[in-house]
Amino acid sequence: MPYNDPEAMTRMSQHPEGLSPDQLRIVGKPARRVDAVKLATGRGTFTDDIELRGMLHARLLLSPHAHARIKRIDASKARALPGVHAVLTYQDIPPVRFTTAGQSYPEPSPLDTLSLENKVRFVGDRVAAVAAETPEIAEEALELIEVEYEPLPAVLDMEEAMKPGAPIIHDEPDIQGAHDPQRNIAAHIEAECGNLARGYEEADLILEREYRVPQVQQTPLEPHVCITWWDEDDRLVVRTSTQVPFHVRRIIAPVIGLPVRRIRVIKPRIGGGFGSKQEVLIEDICAHLTIATGRPVRLEYTRAEEFMASRSRHPQILRFKAGVTRDGRLTALELYVLADTGAYGCHALTVQTNTASKSLSLYRCPNMRFRCDVVYTNKPVPGAFRGYGAPQAFFALESLMDELAHALGMDPIAFRRKNWVGEGDVFPLAVQLGEGREGFETPIITCGLPECVEQGAKAIGWERRNDPHWKRPPDRPHIRRGIGVACLIHGTAIPGLDMGGAYIKMNDDGSFNLTFGGADLGTGADTVLAQIAAEVLGCRVEDIIVKAVDTDFSPFDKGAYASSTTFISGGSVKKAAELVAQQIKEVASHIMEENPANLRLEGGRVIAPSGESVTLEEIALHSLHVEDQHQIMATASHMSYKSPPPFAAQFAEVEVDIETGEVRVVQIVSAVDCGKVINPHGAEGQIEGGATQGLGYAVCEEMHYDADGRLLELTFRDYHIFHADEMPTLKTILVETIDPSGPFGAKAVAEIPIDGIAPAVANAVFDATGVRIREIPLTPERVWRALHAGTRSGESPPLDR
Amino acid sequence: MKRTIHLEINGHHHTVTVAPGDSLLEVLRREGYFGVKHGCETGDCGVCAVLLDGRIVNSCILLAMQAEGHAITTIEGIGSPSALHPLQQAFVDAGAIQCGYCTPAQILAAKALLEEDPHPSEEAIREAIAGVLCRCTGYKKPVEAILSVARRGGSNDAV
Numbered sequence: 001m002p003y004n005d006p007e008a009m010t011r012m013s014q015h016p017e018g019l020s021p022d023q024l025r026i027v028g029k030p031a032r033r034v035d036a037v038k039l040a041t042g043r044g045t046f047t048d049d050i051e052l053r054g055m056l057h058a059r060l061l062l063s064p065h066a067h068a069r070i071k072r073i074d075a076s077k078a079r080a081l082p083g084v085h086a087v088l089t090y091q092d093i094p095p096v097r098f099t100t101a102g103q104s105y106p107e108p109s110p111l112d113t114l115s116l117e118n119k120v121r122f123v124g125d126r127v128a129a130v131a132a133e134t135p136e137i138a139e140e141a142l143e144l145i146e147v148e149y150e151p152l153p154a155v156l157d158m159e160e161a162m163k164p165g166a167p168i169i170h171d172e173p174d175i176q177g178a179h180d181p182q183r184n185i186a187a188h189i190e191a192e193c194g195n196l197a198r199g200y201e202e203a204d205l206i207l208e209r210e211y212r213v214p215q216v217q218q219t220p221l222e223p224h225v226c227i228t229w230w231d232e233d234d235r236l237v238v239r240t241s242t243q244v245p246f247h248v249r250r251i252i253a254p255v256i257g258l259p260v261r262r263i264r265v266i267k268p269r270i271g272g273g274f275g276s277k278q279e280v281l282i283e284d285i286c287a288h289l290t291i292a293t294g295r296p297v298r299l300e301y302t303r304a305e306e307f308m309a310s311r312s313r314h315p316q317i318l319r320f321k322a323g324v325t326r327d328g329r330l331t332a333l334e335l336y337v338l339a340d341t342g343a344y345g346c347h348a349l350t351v352q353t354n355t356a357s358k359s360l361s362l363y364r365c366p367n368m369r370f371r372c373d374v375v376y377t378n379k380p381v382p383g384a385f386r387g388y389g390a391p392q393a394f395f396a397l398e399s400l401m402d403e404l405a406h407a408l409g410m411d412p413i414a415f416r417r418k419n420w421v422g423e424g425d426v427f428p429l430a431v432q433l434g435e436g437r438e439g440f441e442t443p444i445i446t447c448g449l450p451e452c453v454e455q456g457a458k459a460i461g462w463e464r465r466n467d468p469h470w471k472r473p474p475d476r477p478h479i480r481r482g483i484g485v486a487c488l489i490h491g492t493a494i495p496g497l498d499m500g501g502a503y504i505k506m507n508d509d510g511s512f513n514l515t516f517g518g519a520d521l522g523t524g525a526d527t528v529l530a531q532i533a534a535e536v537l538g539c540r541v542e543d544i545i546v547k548a549v550d551t552d553f554s555p556f557d558k559g560a561y562a563s564s565t566t567f568i569s570g571g572s573v574k575k576a577a578e579l580v581a582q583q584i585k586e587v588a589s590h591i592m593e594e595n596p597a598n599l600r601l602e603g604g605r606v607i608a609p610s611g612e613s614v615t616l617e618e619i620a621l622h623s624l625h626v627e628d629q630h631q632i633m634a635t636a637s638h639m640s641y642k643s644p645p646p647f648a649a650q651f652a653e654v655e656v657d658i659e660t661g662e663v664r665v666v667q668i669v670s671a672v673d674c675g676k677v678i679n680p681h682g683a684e685g686q687i688e689g690g691a692t693q694g695l696g697y698a699v700c701e702e703m704h705y706d707a708d709g710r711l712l713e714l715t716f717r718d719y720h721i722f723h724a725d726e727m728p729t730l731k732t733i734l735v736e737t738i739d740p741s742g743p744f745g746a747k748a749v750a751e752i753p754i755d756g757i758a759p760a761v762a763n764a765v766f767d768a769t770g771v772r773i774r775e776i777p778l779t780p781e782r783v784w785r786a787l788h789a790g791t792r793s794g795e796s797p798p799l800d801r
Numbered sequence: 802m803k804r805t806i807h808l809e810i811n812g813h814h815h816t817v818t819v820a821p822g823d824s825l826l827e828v829l830r831r832e833g834y835f836g837v838k839h840g841c842e843t844g845d846c847g848v849c850a851v852l853l854d855g856r857i858v859n860s861c862i863l864l865a866m867q868a869e870g871h872a873i874t875t876i877e878g879i880g881s882p883s884a885l886h887p888l889q890q891a892f893v894d895a896g897a898i899q900c901g902y903c904t905p906a907q908i909l910a911a912k913a914l915l916e917e918d919p920h921p922s923e924e925a926i927r928e929a930i931a932g933v934l935c936r937c938t939g940y941k942k943p944v945e946a947i948l949s950v951a952r953r954g955g956s957n958d959a960v
Contacts, residue, residue, distance in 0.1 A: 032896075033898060035901065039898050040890075040892050042837070042876035044836075218936075220900070220902075221840040221846060221848050222840065222900070271901070272900040272936050681942070685942060688941045716841055716845035724930045724944065727939065
């Protein structure tokens with residue numbers, strides 16, 4: 001493929017020759033997952049499921065202070081402990097600033113992190129690392145490290161962090177890429193279109209509202225875990241639970257002082273990531289320890305470390321100002337976001353850029369402005385978390401839309417319908433809000449939103465909102481019922497930036513090895529990509545052998561994030577498969593003496609119009625051994641200047657107990673337009689899982705700190721995620737569109753289902769009680785206080801008046 | 802002091818040397834039973850669950866020494882890729898597996914339930930797997946998979 005040809009780089013043919021969409025045999029069917037059997041039988045396939053001879057166990061000494069300088073550190077006693085092979089402090093490794101954010105070069109996040117430093121910036125920041133023969137010895141060694149801290153004033157509140165006189169968290173002179181470290185501002189964003197003043201003049205109603213969203217955690221069940229060792233060629237092998245194997249390789253290279261060519265990253269099976277593994281979190285320190293000891297080293301976070309020293313979702317304060325005409329047309333939309341990136345700025349700019357591009361692209365408005373400050377605080381660090389700024393955006397936007405509809409006396413859906421975007425619309429701020437660089441205009445080609453809303457409303461029973469008997473069940477006087485909705489738009493990969501490669505070769509028996517750099521982190525991507533290859537090659541999914549990522553053998557892929565794998569990695573697989581299919585037809589045409597253009601691949605055969613056919617095995621044997629010997633194989637890569645948005649409508653039905661403030665979510669309906677569905681089981685699973693995480697964001701998940709910056713939730717007992725017996729009914733509706741820019745018409749599905757639950761629940765609580773709550777999670781206490789706000793003790797809550 | 806103990810794992814006798822503080826989880830993984838996962842080691846997430854005399858227990862908060870004299874069943878003991886247990890087959894067929902990290906524990910929890918009650922309600926199934934956290938699926942397809950086995954009579958034998 002000519003890689004100086006943009007058309008070839010981004011081309012996505014719609015269907016294999018001669019196949020119309022309704023003739024698809026594998027795409028669109030619930031193919032069994034290629035990894036399901038090994039996972040169901042408990043085969044050792046995860047990072048930690050190997051044990052190397054001489055492997056050492058690493059442990060980290062973490063800071064007990066929110067902000068402090070290390071005055072003195074003495075590891076001699078720890079080093080003298082039998083069984084200890086290395087203790088590393090900031091004195092032992094060169095200071096190379098980097099960012100743990102696993103993103104494309106050049107990094108849009110500030111370079112503000114060292115592997116180990118003489119300053120700590122949050123409770124849980126790294127102080128030292130130990131490698132020892134057993135985890136117990138490593139643990140004991142930690143206690144022998146003598147550290148004298150000079151505690152510094154800490155700032156835990158994002159509104160305080162920007163004020164004059166606030167402690168400066170990043171005062172190091174070699175920080176790069178932060179907006180204004182002297183004022184603790186990691187990133188600042190501005191974007192504008194139209195004329196706001198005119199927009200407000202045209203408005204009949206102007207509403208200003210502030211919303212707050214908390215810091216929450218990804219909590220994959222498999223913690224961050226990494227094993228490093230030297231191989232026989234003196235190259236460093238990094239086996240790690242990551243979403244971004246190629247970014248890991250490039251980002252740690254300067255930090256550990258090895259060239260990229262001497263690092264091999266293996267991504268085995270991943271036990272969930274949700275963005276927390278789009279982070280080069282522990283690979284550097286594990287590698288430092290292997291370099292120091294010459295031994296294999298294993299480092300795994302404990303759950304407590306996951307909570308305090310892993311990553312999380314940026315908490316935000318969102319201040320909206322909107323103008324609307326009396327008949328419900330948006331004339332002005334303005335959003336200021338203050339976001340907290342904790343002690344380090346990983347993903348600080350781009351998460352918040354995404355908050356802008358999601359909150360301002362769903363509704364047509366000619367006059368818009370976005371401003372944002374992302375500030376450092378002395379708290380554990382937010383980063384990438386499924387949704388990537390969008391759940392924050394949509395809690396605020398979709399609450400606001402409900403508030404506007406209510407103020408205008410309009411039905412919430414009717415008001416949205418008046419303003420939502422559709423096919424042909426272009427997001428006017430797309431170019432200003434690129435991924436740390438100029439972005440690309442991405443016109444909407446397909447939009448299933450109206451149908452999502454229609455089908456979703458029907459499934460949830462939207463009309464019950466108007467039934468007073470249903471809303472106030474006479475037999476349960478303490479209960480109020482309500483239904484809420486949120487409409488959503490998301491992106492599909494980062495246009496003009498994300499790229500993935502794929503490689504397919506044919507084996508003697510007509511099977512194929514498929515290798516790509518896209519990282520399945522539990523999403524089912526390996527299966528989806530195998531389905532795409534099998535569809536094009538006319539074989540079964542079982543004939544495609546998929547191997548997880550190994551940077552020595554897989555083509556580059558930027559990794560699994562930004563809802564991109566089906567679209568970008570899938571695009572490269574489809575292209576490679578088409579090239580292989582062409583080569584197969586050429587061999588078959590030779591055998592059958594038929595023009596290759598007349599041949600088709602189906603059922604493991606190449607079939608001529610006459611009905612004559614040869615099997616893929618015969619083709620493979622012929623090409624490898626018999627005549628004009630050659631390896632049937634192809635590589636391809638794919639990128640796109642388009643980012644066709646998926647759309648969704650999510651509905652929540654709630655029961656609010658006005659005596660206790662408890663919000664019980666009874667039912668969730670998610671209607672999603674993710675383009676052509678490649679694997680319905682996979683897509684439904686993504687939607688159900690995403691909605692469940694969104695439900696935690698809506699009603700129970702939140703990280704809290706004491707006055708000294710210590711995180712209070714360090715176990716799953718304290719940090720509650722939904723259990724099987726607490727779940728509402730989940731209904732999923734797939735509204736298919738066929739988007740010409742994606743493989744077989746596919747758009748993204750991974751992130752959008754987490755985006756809308758919190759606003760749908762908050763809107764349902766308003767429908768039930770008439771009380772608007774602008775801060776999540778909607779815990780019983782918060783809801784109870786809101787219900788009783790402004791009423792004296794003993795008085796009825798406002799909803800009863 | 803370390804001690805040599807005998808553990809019955811999936812019907813096989815293992816002689817293992819363990820320290821008093823070694824959890825059953827650590828020992829099982831050391832013996833190569835990688836189907837037993839570890840997610841918190843405080844007994845909260847349940848992905849390390851195994852069957853002890855048919856009852857579901859979190860192996861991270863059980864000392865290995867306490868398991869002596871009991872029949873331990875891990876996911877490796879109930880089926881294999883060529884002979885899947887009906888629950889394993891149902892999880893595979895229903896698309897109930899995403900990252901798969903909690904899958905062995907979910908399947909074992911379901912097995913313990915079906916042995917006690919071959920025809921459980923959906924509610925009973927949800928209670929039975931409530932101790933195993935899953936962050937991927939929203940539990941819908943795992944519950945459907947278990948229900949499908951229950952509807953077929955709760956067969957608990959490997960096929």
